[in-house]
Amino acid sequence: MLTAGIDIGSTTVKCAILKDNEIVATAIDFTGYNVKKAWQNILSKALDKAKLSTNQIDNxxxxxxxxxxxxxxxxxxxxxxxxxxGAHFLEPGVRTVIDIGGQDSKAISLAEDGRVIDFVMNDKCAAGTGRFLEVMARAMEVDLDKFGELSMVAREPVKISSLCTVFAESEVISMISQGKSREDIIAGIHRSIATRVYSMASRLDIRSPIMLTGGVAKNIGVVNALKEKLGDNLIINPYAQLNGAIGAAYLAQRQS
Amino acid sequence: MNMEYKKEPIKTKSKMKEIMTNYFLEAFDAKNKGKKVAWITSGGPVEPLIAMDIIPIYPENHGAMIGASKLGEKLVSYAEGLGYSCDLCSYATADIACSRGEKGPIGHLPEPDMLICCNNICSTVVKWYEIQARYFNVPLFILDTPMCHTNFTEDTKEYVRRQFDELFLFLETVCKKKMDFDRLEEVGRLSVQAQKLWQEILDTTTHSPAPMSAFDAFFHLALIVTLRGTEICVNYYRELLEEMKDRIKNKICAVPNEKYRVLWDNLPIWYKTKWLSEKFAERDVCLVADTYTSAWCSSLRYIDENDFLGSLAPAYTRIYLNQGIDTMANEIIKMIDKYKVHGIIMHSNRSCKPYSFGQYDIQKIIRNKTKVPVLIIEADMLDQRSFSDAQIESRIDAFCELLHS
Known part of the structure; x- marks a missing residue:
């Protein structure tokens, strides 16, 4: 049984191919303007990796x-x-998923069989999402991939008090002009995201084990800031960013 | 497709347009007929006005019309240009914009001779009506109904009752005639009759599939708000109730494939009711009940039909929105049981603070006591700028998947 899951997010497009409940190929790229082209490309990329063609996919x-x-x-x-x-497939014991994507973040409470019991999502605001980090990386003139490691050497993380991404950017710019160190500001940005996501997730009954998914899970700074709130039992799977696509492919296996 | 049940429009609906047109025409012509016009808040005591032959006009009902006509954004933006904050209630700002010359769905409202404001629904109305009283240079009466956090005390009752005496005096002074208390009892009887019929209509949705949905209730609500205490209102609801009973008998319903029954909390999103009703119907979901339209019969239990005058204080103080969160949660839990709902959608309404404040707590109480899932969506009853199609559709889809699983 061959199935594919395609996850088209606001920032990246992801594809996962499963064969008899085993991951055989995954692919990821930026979504860009042309959504149709984006999923067509990512699907062929994943199929190429698995040496398969579209008509071999059952679902x-x-x-x-x-x-x-x-x-x-x-x-x-x-x-x-x-x-x-996806979380249930990767780590069957998971009871709470926190997903921080490009333009939204969500917390999901899971039943033993991986069904959704309840969920919460961020409100209309982009603070607490990947977009917030992207905006801040631009303001700081730092490559987003470096954000995590830079924050690890922070000595005195700053406090970002604004709840709005746009205003937080102004706040960061004023901190730069005050001479605050780049590392301290970045660490402050991570704490700000973690605080926001944590308070959203707290509306649910947060049960362990907790899994962090979405592209932001690759950022060690955000992960550590979240661990300060949630404890050390926060699971980061290597497939964190692909979790949605894997989940789609897994549901396709179950529903075929 | 369930072939047994079919969807058909509600016939009584066609009479609403005529009734509402006549109502507004009469109000626009009030000065020529020597009648007075009073603007009144939606939860305000209208019966004394009807008894005095005053035509009540509801800026909030007008707000709903503005929302449904998708004119909210234009009017609210205009009010913001006048200096009103974007954080204010959009009914208030849209009403202010219309009064200052910006056109609404019926142009503007008939000008008031007096304003009657009751703070049982919120405290914004006090400032809103003060602004309008200054602008129109007309007398304003404020009826203060203390919040019943846990109970309704004798002191509260007496405090509100005395204000009713002052209200009668106010009306007598403005109208230069005496209140006819026998007429008030008669108007009260008609008001109670309409509220009972309205409750019966809403209760027809306990039948599955429901003969109408909350979206229909949002529409038919207009008369219990604007014309309660009149024969017109009683006759309309009597006919509507009969039609609902016939629909059940003839297997006519709102969503023929009704699989999931959902309860709505807070005001409708007026500019999106069609969009939402289609989204839900496509997913075999019927909104069978809501806390909003049922609020107009929520204090029936405190009214003594044979002593309407004596019932006014509890009737206008003990309404749904003027109670503590525990009481509100209990009301919802009773509705879950009564209407056999599978899920709840709470509209966190940017404009309506008293309705939206506490929703997360109510959600927790419901989750603990019933296990019924609750979805909170963020929007505004009138201002389209607060509605994000993609985000809300995603949340509704996920919620429906949760109901289906």
Missing amino acids: IISTGYGRDSVDIANKKITEITCHAA
Whole structure:
């Protein structure tokens, strides 16, 4: 049984191919302007890796904001259900998923079989999402990939008090002009995201083990800031960023 | 597709347009007929006004019309240009914009001879009505109904009752005639009759599939707000109730494939009711009940039909929004049981602070006591700028997937 999951997020597009409940290939790229081209490319990339062709795939499920654009998908399922399924597939014991994506963040409470019991999502504001980090990286003139390691050497993390991404950017710029160190500011930015995500997740009954998914899970600074709030039992799977696509492919396995 | 049940429009609906047109025409013509017009808050005591032949006009009902006509953004932006904050209630700012010359769905409202403000629904109305009283240079009466956090005391009752005496005096002074208390009892009886019929109409949705949805209730609500205490209102609801009973008998319903029954909390998102009702119907979900439209019969239990005058204080103080969070949560839990709902959608309404404040606590109480899932979506009843299609659709989809799983 071969299935594919395609997750079209606001920032990146992801694809996972599963064969009999085993991951055989994954691919990831930026979404860009042309959503249709983005998923077509990512699907062929993943298929090439697995040395397969589209017609060999038994079932395709799409997810993410662009899910409706995938006309070859047999089913479209929201990223909430897919993230829960993905986490259950990767780590069956997981009871809470915290996903920090490009433009939204969410916390999901899982049943033993991976079903969603409850979920919360961020409000209209972009603070507490990957976009917040992108905006800050631009203001700091630092490559986003360096954010994590730079924050590790911070001595006195600053406090970002603004709740709004745009105003927080102004706040950061004023801190730069005050001569605060880049590392301290970056560490402050990570704490700000962690605080925001944690207070959102607290609306749910947060049960361990907790898994962090989404692209932001690659940032060690945010991970550590979240661990300060949630404790050390925060699971980061190597497939964290692909979790939604994996969940979609896994649901495609179960629903075939 | 469930072939047994079919969807058909509600026939009584066609009469609403005529009734509302006549109502506004009469109000616009009030001065020529020697009648007075009073602007009144949606939870305000209208029966004494009807008894005095005053035509009540509801800026909040007008707000709903503005929202449904998708004119909210234009009017609210205009008010912001006048200096009103974007954090204020959009009903208030849209109303202020309309009064200052910006056109609404019916142009503007008939000008008031007096303003009657009751703070049982919120405290914004006090400042809103003060502004309008200054602008129109007309007398304002404020009826203060203390919040019933845990109970309704004798002191509260007496405090509000005395204000009713002052209200009668106020009306007599403005109208230069005496209050006819026999007429007030008669108007009270009609008001209670309409509220009972309204409750019965809402209760027809206990039948599955429901003969109407909360979206229909949002529409038919107009008369219990604007014309309660009149024969017109009683006759309309009597007919609507009969139609609902017939619909059940003839297997006509709101969502023929009704699989999941959902309860709505807070005001409707007026500019998105069609969009939302289609989204839910596509997913076999029917909004069978809501806390908003049922608020207009929420204090029925405190009214003695044979002593309407004596019932006014509790009737206007013990309404849904003027109670503590525990009481509100209990009301919702009772509704979950009564309407057999599978899930709850709470509209966190940027404009309506008293309605939205506490929703997270109510969500927790419901989760602990019933296990019924609750989705909170953020929007505004009137201002389209507060609504994000993609985000809300995602949340609704995920919530429906949760109900289906």
